[in-house]
Amino acid sequence: MRLLETTLCGARMPNPLVLASGIWGLTGGNLVRAAKEGAGAVTSKSCSLQARPGYGTPALLEWDNAMLNSMGLSNPGVDAMLDELRFAIRNAGVPLLASAFGNSYDDFARMCERLATVKPALIEIDISSPNHKPGVKTDKPFACVPADAAKVTEVSKNSCGRIPLCVKLSPNVSDITEIAKAVEEAGADAICAINSVKAMAIDVEARRPVLANKVGGLTGPAIFPIALRAVYEIRRTVEVPIIGTGGVTTGKDAVAMMMAGANAVGVGSAIAFRDKPFVRIAEEMGIFMRENGYRKVSELKLEE
Template identity: 40%
Template sequence: MADLRVTIGQMELRNPVTTASGTCGFGEELAEFFDPGRIGGIFVKGLTLKPREGNPYPRMAETASGMLNSVGLQNKGIDYFTEHIYPRIKDFDTHIIANVNGSTIEDYVDLSEKLNRLEKIPAIELNISCPNVREGGMAFGISCPSASAVTRAVREVWDRTLIVKLSPNVTDIRDIALAVEEAGADAFSLINTLLGMAVDAEKRRPVLATITGGLSGPAIKPIALRMVWQVAQVSRLPIIGIGGIMNATDAIEFMLAGASAIQVGTAIFIDPLAPVKIAEGIGEYLVRHGCSKVSEIIGALRVD
């Protein structure tokens, strides 16, 4: 049995497989299918300071090898999370990572400060890449000065691991990554969804109520792999790779391209056991390739 442990900031994950924010609820829903102790971590549904109802229905469109969503960060707010959800999930035998959202830098900072009081949140994932909200969200993640400013402000109040989730909807993701690194981030997660659109030709209307939404699933995997590779070339911070990972082979591709860990997202909708199967499959791959540690394959892509 190979050693599957990986390190992200101050966290040691038992294996590189985590679940992506917005695809795994707060972990409880998945705990009905498998023991959370079998994966490295759970990135819970995006949190905001105040409750949010999210966007109107319809919020989802199936597309070729993927889907669009425009959920818009529906959640009951940090206070509800702290009081009702956190006590139920804090003792899961895995890392619970909070996904932090805001309309202003102050929102991100205030939310991070509130999370500081929760002992069993070892890391936050700063979401500066949500494409489905009118204010904040992706707006922070598509320019270097704002990505840097929000990261720096949160770094001031958050001593535990700080992961910044990057948007693919940018001209050059390397520039944003470097700005965020310089501002004090411990790790990157990438990519968030790609801004997309679906049209109903018969009705001559957009499928989503918000017209545009975020594209996920295997359709975006080649783009995600390319971006992980690009960021790995310019930064030494650990990368959590995200984008259309359906099986262990997909996950290994991301790790070879430079990711230290991965998030499984849309695949969960189709197979809630996917994260567990992927963790097992990575172990089998390592044995087959004569690796004793998963760290041996991180960034091990041969390009010569």
């Protein structure tokens, strides 16, 4: 489907749909599966220097049009992940974004150095998961304080070698454009927006929060308008490519993301709402574009 072909920081993608981090991305086999099912690029589950068990259960709940999770960034650690990433790079046939997180600036630097050794298309740093509070002064995710977001971007960029760096932003801030500007100035080559929206659920009969961790991150169709607004605002502030992520479930959602200014479109929770979401979303995008006379995805961006 040539109509949908695009590039992200020089990496060629058959379509703009990117498997979002944390969804199927823990094993090389599942990253390859996402590519075979139509993803134009795939992002691995965020990993850290040491293995992390994550939070207790219940850690994931699904209802009407959203999912709420407090997985707590469980992962087997970077050593184990490197083998999975090598497998995916050899077999997926689409670009791989390798995702990392850490508890300190030094952790991020070391993670980027390790991930760069397998030569992914991009390295993505997760500085925005709502459940992860790194050990910095503010006790907030790096993505929630402009100076912290800039510093973590700078140290990561210095450790990526030639691999482009994508920084994943949080919607849980009063002004996402401040953070976007800070990370672009600090050297980010791309931005992924958004991570999950901080949220909770209470079981009124049991009179207690449903998630073992009490609060978690909301994802899926319910957050689509929040993500769309974030991408729209970021596009008007920075030049770097944006992976517009959050609630995309249909071809028209993906088209709207690109109209808002995204260069590629992240797809995560849609796997819980539709069968074979990548191939279907891509098909629907293609139909919309043909019916409306668009010849390439870059033409979708809104006229100012």
